[in-house]
Structures are given as structure tokens and as C-alpha cells.
Amino acid sequence: MGPQGQGGLTGECSLPETSEALDVLSEAVFILDDDHNIEGANRRFCEMLGLSREEVIGRKCYEVVHGTEAPPEWCPCEKTLAMKSPASATVKEPMLGDGEYLLTTIPFLGPSENVLCVVHTIKDVGAGAVSREEEREIAGLSLEIVERAPVGIIYLDRDLRIVYENPRMKEILGVPAGEESKAIGMDIRDVPSIGLAGMTERMAELSKGREIRGETRFTSIYGRESILRYVGLPISDAEGFGGALIVVEDVTEMRKAEEELKSSKGYLLNLIESMGDGVTTIGRDFIIRDVNRAVERMSGHTRDEMVGRHCYEVHHRRKSPCRPPVACALKEVLERKAPVTIEHLHYRKDGSPYPVEIVSTPVFDEKGEVSSVLEISRDITRRKETESKARQRMRELALLRDVNNALNRESPIEEVFEIITKGLTNYLGYDVSALYLIDPDREHVTLKAYSTDQRLVKKIEGLTGISVDGYRAPIIEGSIIHQIIEGREPVLTEDIAGVVKGNTENPLLKKMASKIAGLSGLRAGIGAPLISKDGVIGIIAVGSRKGLSEEDAQRLTTFGSSLALAIRKAHDTEELKRAYEMLERSDRLKNIFIDVMRHDLLNPVGIISGLTELLIEDEEEGERKDTLRMIRKNARRIGDMVYNAGILARLDSGDKPSFEERDLAEVIKEAMAEHAGRAAEKNMDLLFRAKGRHPVHANPLIHEVFTNIIGNAVKYGPEGSNVKIRIEDRRSLWRISICDRGPGIEDENKELVFDRFQRIERGPIKGTGLGLAIVKRVVELHQGRVWVEDNPGGGSIFIVELPKRGPKPA
Secondary structure (H helix, E strand, O other), X not given: OOOEOOHHHOOOOOOOOOHHHHHHOOOEEEEEOXXXXXXXXXXXXXXXXXXXXXXXXXXXXXXXXXXXXXXXXXXXXXXXXXXXXXXXXXXXXXXXXXXXXXXXXXXXXXXXXXEEEEEEEEEEEEOHHHHHHHHHHHOOOOHHHHHHOOOEEEEEOOOOEEEEEOHHHHHHHOOOOOOOOOOOXXXXXXXXXXXXHHHHOOHHHHHOOOOEEEEEEEEOOOOOEEEEEEEEEEEEEOOEEEEEEEEEEEOHXXXXXXXXXXXXXXXHHHHHHHOOOEEEEEEOOOEEEEEOHHHHHHHOOOHHHHOOOEHHHHHOOOOOOOOOOOOOHHHHHHHHOOOEEEEEEEEOOXXXXXXXXXXXXXXXXXXXXXXXXXXXXXXXXXXHHHHHHHHHHHHHHHHHHHHHHHHHOOOOHHHHHHHHHHHHHHOOOOOEEEEEEEOOOOOEEEEEEEEOOHHHHHHHHHHHOOOOOOOEEEOOOOOHHHHHHHHOOOEEEOXXXXXXXXXXXXXXXXXXXXXXXXXXXXXXXXXXXXXXXOEEEEEEEEEEOOOOOHHHHHHHHHHHHHHHHHHXXXXXXXXXXXXXXHHHXXXXXXXXXXXXXXXXXXXXXXXXXXXXXXXXXXXXXXXXXXXXXXXXHHHHHHHHHHHHXXXXXXXXXXXXXXXXXXXXXXXXXXXXXXXXXXXXXXXXXXXXXXXXXXXXXXXXXXXXHHHHHHHHHHHHOOOOOEEEEEEEEEOOEEEEEEEOOOOOOOHHHOOHHHOOOOOOOOOOOOOOOOHHHHHHHHHHHOOOEEEEEEOOOOOEEEEEXXXXXXXXXX
């Protein structure tokens, strides 16, 4: 995803001020709207085409750059407009000049995710095989490379907090050996005395997705002073600005050397010879007047082979001065009469290219005219490799972040698979990607997702009559699929037809293998195992039309391990969802059963109880009346059981309970009234004294607490005994004690009595084991406590503590 519409990017796309603001950039840059119309362009772009700015503004980019009537198939701008994410392509384009060019497109998005504009850059990356070799060489980034990098590297997260500094960066900051940097975790804009004024003031630009470059005087939080040159590279993800990579180089010595050059000619000459950076003096006629030993080391030429020759002949292997799109520092210095810093590609004596950074400073004569130019050059090969590899690694991290975000959203697993394969093509630049998982039978792999040109897919389906979606490939012994799974190692191959032929039992596919390979245009492919804690679970496969290396294979395997963990997590989430759905269905069935039980059993039980009461009143004492009493007793027991089961179902439903103020004394009196009849039958007294109100925030179920405890006290208490109930004010709590004279409860059973269906023997009277379980659940619902103690006079004391203000919010 590109930068969001902020500041100057709200409503329409325009970089600060005008197109001329882009002229400071060494690369060719132009701005397009969402219909390929050029809205702005820098000087380098116009020089590259030999046109004026007025001649390109308003025209279609493909007409100007490619001389076509429509965008080419490989056009990165087409990908950017479709995917709303950066894209690139390396091409040969005669209209731009000789050699190969890297075309990069970056979208700028509005608040509603619409593309406001596209920033298009063009960079000469050398000729033919050389640039491709460089691309392969600098692809990927490992922690070891970052740790050994000769330049400082800082990673920022999306909030501009410093999350990582490599060892070289710690040296630049002056962090004592063995200590952690104090800046880790801090917002780079808030680090005290960080001194990066020139950089921190531009953090807003970086967070909008703009690359920043500059130089600043720096005083670290450890007191170290230096001069730093930096490049800030924004990293975009599906949510916009996802973080940044800042590459920092200490140029203190270079700058000191420049200053000292001004003070003493003799000291200057000695210094020039001892400098690690190259120093060259060039006349207005492009003739090299002198060089130091560093230039000899970098170029492979001797001083005698360079002095007296044209700089473009020595360093660029040209017969005339550099012209657009190749920048010429000497020309710019002569025009501006001011120092110029550019990045250039020089050639060694053996013909091999190497990137350099050149600071060109004018030397004035007594008339104030530029008589010559002093160039300080530095080989930045390793820095460029580090920057490129850092971009590659950050793209991998961005893809993993997109996958993780999808997992956190509990997205369907199919969506996770699609993010992975599209990310491999869009983020990492492969032309084809596919994800296969091993079937439960371990005899096939099934294609779960893929990303490539859909026109190619339709052609293959038309040729074979086989649908690509969900394709199942057999695991044939000796095949590449079998090698990857059994060997747990990646396989790199350039035999694309052999891959098709060797991994199928379909005669038609075997016959069409060469044609399918030709249609794909792939030069090489890699299959890497997806290894989780359960072993190999699948294969991630990629293909490229530019070729691949063993380094690509190892990097894909390492990356695949992270993807395997994500896929396993997605599978676990899917299984958890299914288990939860089954649990919900079981819970619904349970609730239906309880509702049926309550409605269909309570009614007949109530009828039985009522009729039995009438029969008992009319019956004479004797065996028949005793039988009726037994019927009434068991009917009540069934009714209590059904009622209690319904209460527990309500407590287990997960519904959010409501609480309102009640008078606790009135609740207790209501519970006593329910059992007054049974108490009278046993000649028992229920004793409770309470003056005034006893307010408590409680759920209506609080009534069940005292109904069950008082009911048990009456049930288990001997005839003629009493039940004493007392309420005490304990500041924020009410403590209620219910004392009975029943058989008591053994110490080892005092906690068990509150467990569901746990009925402790308390004489000949039987219960369901649900009543006290309900008591405990309701009391805990109120964030209170309930327990039982021995009554000194015999029996038990049940104690309940309830917060007066009800439970605290979760």
C-alpha cells in the first residue's frame, strides 16, 4: 500500500511546491495521475528524453517513454494502479538510451484508498547480464549481513520508534561496548540531544512514504560529535506507512578533510594521499590533473594512466562527456558554481562497474571563476548492497505482517493463502508463486492458492482441459515434490518442462509439458518445504523469468519456515472455530433440553404435588397416608431438581447479568417465607432480626442463595430445632450467617458440598447436589464468598459475604 493522502496529498496529488522541486534528485522522476497522464517531471527525466518539461506534461507516459499507444504488459504502473502497492521492472528501452533501466512506481493513496497519483522513477542500472547479476547478488538480507554492515542501520516502526540499531550504528552513536542503546524504543523525534536536526525535521516526509536523504551534524546522547549522511527508506504495507529503514554513514572524516584542504596546500597534499576516499582534480576541459592513491585502488588504474586523460574516458569508458540520463558532476559545478553531490557508476580498468558517491567542489581563480573541480569519491558498493538487501528483507517482513494481520482478524484460511502467494509476486518480485499443502492421505499435494498472470492460467486450462484451482498433484517417488518433502530441502531447477512432466501421472500433461513451460516463459523455479513442528506440511513454489540462484532457494526456505508457522496457526484457528461452533450447537441442544424439561416436567410434577396434598388432607392416618406423603416428598424433590437445573442453565448461558439495588433483609425474609410451611411441619423456628434497610446491588438470582441454604437447614435440621439467621455490616460487605442444628459436615467435605452433583451424606435425607452449586455460582457472580463452618452447638453455619456495591466491572 502506498502513502495515505496527507498534507499536500489531499484531494489531488502534488509533491511540495512544483515539479522543479524534484530537480535536486539524481534519478529521473515523473508524476502520473490514475490514467497515465504526466502531471509533473524533473529535469533529469526531461534530459533523458531530450524534451522540455512543457513537451511532456499532460501526455500519456507510455507515449513519451515507450512510444506505444497503450501500456506494455510488463508496465509496473499498471500493477501499481491495480494492486495499490509499489512495483518495479527492469527493461531495455531505446527511447531512454543504451543499457537497462529500473522502472519503479509508488502509489499515493487518498483517505478512501483511491490512487491520487503515482510517482515513477527511472534508474540506469547498467547493461545486460551485469545488472541482472547485481540484482541476484544483492537480493535478500539476513541478520548476519545487517550485523556486519559497514554502515549504520536503524529500523523504525510505523510510530517512528527505534526498534533496532546494528553494531555499526551503535559505534556511530558512541554506545559503550557491551551496553544496549538508550534510544531503543524511543520515538526518533523525542530522543534527547540526538542532534539529527536535519533528519528528524523530515520525519513527516518519511511517514508519508517519501524517501529522504541528507547530511547533518550530530551530537549523540553519549556526547559523541560527528557528521552523518543518511538515507531514509519508507516501508509500506496493507495499512499504509509500515515503518522505515534508515542507512547512516559517518562522513566526519570526509568533511574534516574538505575543511583542512582549504587551510594548507602542503598539508592538503599529504592528507589527500593518506585519505581512504578518492580525491581527483579535474580541469574545465574534463582533463584529469591529479589523483590520490585511493583513486588508484578503486579504479585499478595507475596515476600515470589517468592524469592527462579525460575523466569520462577513464571512469565511464566514453568518447565524449556524459549526457542525460547520466549525470555529470563537473557540468553541474560549472553551472552552479557550488558544490554538488551525486551518485555515479564508474568502471574499473578491468571493465567491472562499481557505484561511487562523488562530492564535487569548485576551485575558484583570482577572478572568481571556476578554474577546476575537486572531486572526493567513495566506493559505495557495500552500502548499496546493504540498502537493497534491507529493502528485500523489509518487503519480506511486510508480507509476514500482512499474513499476521489476517490471522489476528481471524480471516478465512483461504484468504491467508491468497495473501501469501500474492505477496510473493507483488512484494518479492517473483513472476509465479504457488502454495501446496499435503493431503491427509500423504499421497497428494493440493494447490491452495497461486499468483500469476491470469491469461497464462486460461491458456494452460484451455490446452489441458484441467482446472488449475484446487489441482491435486501425486507425490511420485523420485519427483521434485517427493524430493522436497522427504529431503526437507529446497530444489532449484531450470527444467520447467521436467517439473510439469515429472510431477503428474496424466498423459496429456506429460505430452504438453514443453508447451506449458514455453508459455510460462520461466527460466527457473524453486520449490521449498513448509516445515512446522508437525514436520513438512506443504510446499511453497516460485518461478522467475530472470533466473534464480541457490541464495534465492535458501532465503525462500527460511522465509517458508515463518509462513509454515502462520499456516499452522491459521489451521489451528479454523479447527478452534469448528470446535467452538460444535460447542455452541451442543449448548443450544442442552438449553433446549432444559427448557423442555422445565416446561414439560414441572407442570405434571405440580399437578401431582397439588393432588397429593388434597388426598393427604382427606386421608386417615395409616399406611395409605404415609404412601401419599412419600409421593409428595418425591414430587417436591423432582420439582426442586428441575428448578435448580434451570437456574444453573441460566448461570452457564454466558449472558451479561444485570444488577440493581435491593434490600438484602427483604430478600432473606422472602426466602424464609418459602420454607415456613415445611418448618412448621417439623415444628422448627426460623429466627431472623434485622432493623432498617440493608441495601445491596444484586442480581435477582441472589434470592436463590438464601432459598437453597435456608431450605437445606430446614430439610436437614431435626424436629423442634431452630434456624438462626444473622446479618452483619462489614464496611464494604454484608456478612450473612445461617446456623442450623443438622448433622453437620466433615472438614474434608466442606469445600466439596459446593460442587455440582456432589452430595455429601447428611443422614437419611437425599438431595440432588445442585442447590449449593447454585449458591456458589451466584455468590461468585457477585464477586462474593461462601463457605461453611461447624456450629459449636452442633450442626453447620453457612456464611455468605456480598459486596454492597455489587461486582466491580471487568
